[in-house]
Amino acid sequence: MSARKLVDDVLKGRFTYKTLPIAAAIPNPPTSLENKTGMWRVQEPVIDQSKCIKCLLCWTYCPDASIKRRDDDGVEVDYDYCKGCGICMTVCPVKAISMREV
Amino acid sequence: MAQVQRIAIMGDEAVALAVKQAKVDLVAAYPITPQTIIVERLSEYVADGELDAAFIQAESEHSALSICVGAALAGARVFTSTCSQGLALMHEIVYAASSMRIPMVMTIVNRSLNAPLNIHCEHGDVMPERDSGWVHLFAANVQEAYDLTFIAFKLSEREDVMLPVSVNLDAFILSHSIESLIPISDEDAARFLPPREYKLALDFDNPITHGTMALPDTYMEFKMQLKEAVERAKSVYPEIVEEYARISGRKYWYFNSYMADDADAVVMVLGSTYGTLKTAARELREKGLKVGVIGLTMFRPFPEEQLVDALKGVRAVVVMDRAYGYGGLGGQLYTDVVGALYRNGIRIPAKNVVFGLGGRDFKLDEAEAILKMAAKGARDGGFDTHVQWWGVRA
Ligand code: SF4
Ligand code: SF4
Numbered sequence: 001m002s003a004r005k006l007v008d009d010v011l012k013g014r015f016t017y018k019t020l021p022i023a024a025a026i027p028n029p030p031t032s033l034e035n036k037t038g039m040w041r042v043q044e045p046v047i048d049q050s051k052c053i054k055c056l057l058c059w060t061y062c063p064d065a066s067i068k069r070r071d072d073d074g075v076e077v078d079y080d081y082c083k084g085c086g087i088c089m090t091v092c093p094v095k096a097i098s099m100r101e102v
Numbered sequence: 103m104a105q106v107q108r109i110a111i112m113g114d115e116a117v118a119l120a121v122k123q124a125k126v127d128l129v130a131a132y133p134i135t136p137q138t139i140i141v142e143r144l145s146e147y148v149a150d151g152e153l154d155a156a157f158i159q160a161e162s163e164h165s166a167l168s169i170c171v172g173a174a175l176a177g178a179r180v181f182t183s184t185c186s187q188g189l190a191l192m193h194e195i196v197y198a199a200s201s202m203r204i205p206m207v208m209t210i211v212n213r214s215l216n217a218p219l220n221i222h223c224e225h226g227d228v229m230p231e232r233d234s235g236w237v238h239l240f241a242a243n244v245q246e247a248y249d250l251t252f253i254a255f256k257l258s259e260r261e262d263v264m265l266p267v268s269v270n271l272d273a274f275i276l277s278h279s280i281e282s283l284i285p286i287s288d289e290d291a292a293r294f295l296p297p298r299e300y301k302l303a304l305d306f307d308n309p310i311t312h313g314t315m316a317l318p319d320t321y322m323e324f325k326m327q328l329k330e331a332v333e334r335a336k337s338v339y340p341e342i343v344e345e346y347a348r349i350s351g352r353k354y355w356y357f358n359s360y361m362a363d364d365a366d367a368v369v370m371v372l373g374s375t376y377g378t379l380k381t382a383a384r385e386l387r388e389k390g391l392k393v394g395v396i397g398l399t400m401f402r403p404f405p406e407e408q409l410v411d412a413l414k415g416v417r418a419v420v421v422m423d424r425a426y427g428y429g430g431l432g433g434q435l436y437t438d439v440v441g442a443l444y445r446n447g448i449r450i451p452a453k454n455v456v457f458g459l460g461g462r463d464f465k466l467d468e469a470e471a472i473l474k475m476a477a478k479g480a481r482d483g484g485f486d487t488h489v490q491w492w493g494v495r496a
Contacts, residue, residue, distance in 0.1 A: 010320060017323035017330075022264070023203040024324050025302050026311040 001027060007034040038066075041084025043099045045077050051096035058088035058097060104287035111283045113244045113276035117183070117209050117269070118143035120251035122153045123291035124207075127178035127298075130158040130169035134188040135221050136277045137211035141183055163188035167195040167208075174204045175312055177303035179255065181206065185273065186213035186227045193230060199266045200235030201328055202313060205258040205300070206266045207251065212373065212424075213273040214460045222461020223273040225372060225425040229434050235328045237267040237335045238402040242358055242376040244281035247271040249352055250399070252286070255295055256342045263335045270401075272374040273461065290349040336403040356405035358397040361387060362412055365394030367476035371422040372398050372435055375457075375464060379422075382469035386477075393473045404438055410446045418451045418479035419443075420472055422492075424458045432456070432489045453485040457492035468493070 006026070009015050021027060047058075052074065059067040059075055066082035067075050077088075089097040111119070118140045121129070129148070131141040147153035156173075160166035163184050170180040184192060189210060199206065214224035228238060239254060241247035247269060254267040271277055286294070302310060316324050336356075343354040360380045362368050369379055376397025383395050396412060398405070413419065421440075423433020431437050436454035443452060455472055458464045472492070479485045 013319075015320070015323070017326040020320060020323050020327070022302070022327060023201065023312070024314045024316050024320075025202070026314055027308075029309050029311040031311075 003028045003031040003034045007031050036080045038078075038080050038082050041082060041102060043084040043086065044079065044082060044102050045084070045086070045088050045097045046100055047075060047077060048096045048098070049074065051094050053094055053096075055093060057091045057093065061087050061091045063087060104290055106285050106287050108282055108284050110280050111244065112139070112278055112280045113247050113271050114139035114211070114278065115143055116244050116248040116283050117251055117271070118147070119285060120248045121181050121207075122147045123286070123288055124179065124181075124252060124255050124295050125292070125297070126153070126155050126181045128156045128158070128170070128173040128180045129182065130160050130166045130173070130180070131182050131184070132160050132163045132166050132188060134163070134185055136213060136273045137183045137185050137209060139277070140209055140211070144181075163191040164195060167192045167199065170206050170208075171195060171199050171202065171204050174206050175202075175302075175304050177298065177300045179259070179298045181208070183209040183211070185211045186215055186221075189227050189231065190215060196231050196234050196236065196266075198313070201324070203264040203328070203331065204266055205264050205298070207254045207258055208266065208268045209247075209251070210268050210270045211273050211277045212270050220460040221273070223275055223424065224459050224461065225270070225423070225434075226459070228268065228270055229425045229427075231268070232402060232434060235265065235332055236402065237265055237332065237400070239267065239269050239399055240372045240397075240401055241269060241271045241276060242374055242397050242399070244276055244279065245283055245352070246354075246399070247276060248283055248285065249346065249350060249354065252291065252294055253342055253346055253354060256346070257335055257339065259298055259300075260338060260342075261301070263331055263338060265331055265335055270373065275374045284350075286350050294346065294349055332403050336400070336405065339400065354399060356398070356400045356408045357412070358399060359412060360384075360395040362394030362396050362416070364392065365416055366392040367418045367420070367473070367480040368394045368396055368413060368416045369420045369422060369473055369476050370396045370398070370435065370439060371424075372401060373424065375422060375424070375469070378464060378466060378469045379473065382466055382473055386470060386473055391474070391477050393477050395473075398435070401435070404442070406442045406446075409439070410442055410448065413443070413448065413450075416450065416480075417483075418453075418476055418485070420453045420455055420476040420479065422455045422457055422472065426456050426459070436489070451479050451484045453479060453487070454489040455492050456489060462493060464492075
């Protein structure tokens with residue numbers, strides 16, 4: 001079974017105890033790439049690029065590696081995985097990051 | 103069936119011999135009385151080149167069992183052995199091993215748990231692991247401890263089971279007693295236990311993740327898989343003991359039974375006490391008392407249907423426990439038996455005798471007294487009390 005299909009089936013409730021991999025041993029890892037855990041968040045960060053000074057503190061502190069670093073050291077949020085914890089907003093020295101409801 | 107010599111051997115050494123013949127790839131253990139001799143002998147087999155295996159003395163039992171889990175995931179046939187405090191320290195990994203569906207065999211030389219400190223026989227150490235999803239087998243004598251070790255590996259590694267199996271033997275009474283043993287030949291052992299095959303083995307080319315997290319949406323399903331695997335261990339067991347009988351001439355079953363078929367009253371027990379009761383029952387039969395004895399070989403999964411069937415026509419049972427469920431209804435075997443009787447519509451008196459805790463001796467005349475008590479229960483249609491602590495000075 002592909003990781004994509006396994007994640008899809010679980011998320012959509014299309015499984016029984018007989019179709020799940022035995023002992024939760026996952027073939028074809030990593031399913032973490034397929035499993036877009038960003039769906040957990042209730043708030044999400046928005047970066048005001050005009051204020052950003054490219055200090056990379058948000059990139060350093062994000063516990064989920066969900067700040068993407070561009071070649072020019074500018075930053076973007078990876079909304080596929082961002083959990084909405086707000087740490088990036090707290091550490092940003094120029095208040096370039098704000099949180100909005102999702 | 104190859105010709106083999108009958109030998110005299112103590113229980114621990116008989117287990118070590120079986121493990122050697124099972125050609126394990128890894129032994130990880132931590133010494134604890136009274137199982138130490140098992141791993142001591144195994145370390146000697148490895149040092150002397152008689153067993154081609156990795157021998158790891160871990161820094162604790164928790165680590166020993168963890169090492170076994172890892173090695174089994176890599177496809178190795180693994181063995182460990184412990185008891186009492188050591189098993190208690192393993193507790194966390196005991197549950198991981200069954201739920202991760204790790205085939206392995208562990209010998210538990212049943213010893214009481216602290217406190218007070220005591221190193222003697224009791225089944226109180228395995229009872230906390232009773233519901234863990236392991237298969238638990240009990241030996242009634244040294245020959246059984248040896249034979250059940252092979253049966254345990256076979257059952258454990260079956261693709262439709264894949265579960266850890268414990269073989270329990272009574273501290274000192276079996277572990278340190280020299281009894282007569284008829285081993286199987288190395289060739290028969292190799293035929294019965296060919297090298298282990300494992301589809302989910304760790305493999306660099308085909309990565310697989312073990313020990314994952316499952317959230318509320320899937321956790322119960324994985325536990326349901328475990329439940330069914332444990333039940334399958336029960337249904338495939340007759341095939342395995344049949345195959346073992348072909349090479350050894352010794353036929354095992356879910357339990358040993360002595361004259362239970364036509365008995366008015368039956369006494370049930372786990373472990374070596376079966377032999378004492380059997381001798382006492384033989385003598386009482388000669389005096390015309392229709393008593394029988396059942397000693398369970400398989401405790402988990404619980405052989406409910408088979409026991410209920412064996413108790414047909416029996417008018418009273420005494421269930422003996424060498425352990426106790428404090429604050430509960432009695433000993434663990436007793437509550438299982440009473441539950442099985444009740445839900446199968448068998449309304450016969452059942453009494454619990456709690457005995458031998460911390461290695462207190464249990465002698466032939468006491469076995470006779472308990473069989474007579476069972477017979478009286480059958481005559482009277484009831485017992486005076488539900489649970490009796492046998493031989494306590496009150
Ligand atoms: S909200 Fe939390 S998870 Fe999302 S980008 Fe900021 S630090 Fe990372
Ligand atoms: S912490 Fe703020 S200023 Fe620094 S890179 Fe992130 S968004 Fe830009």
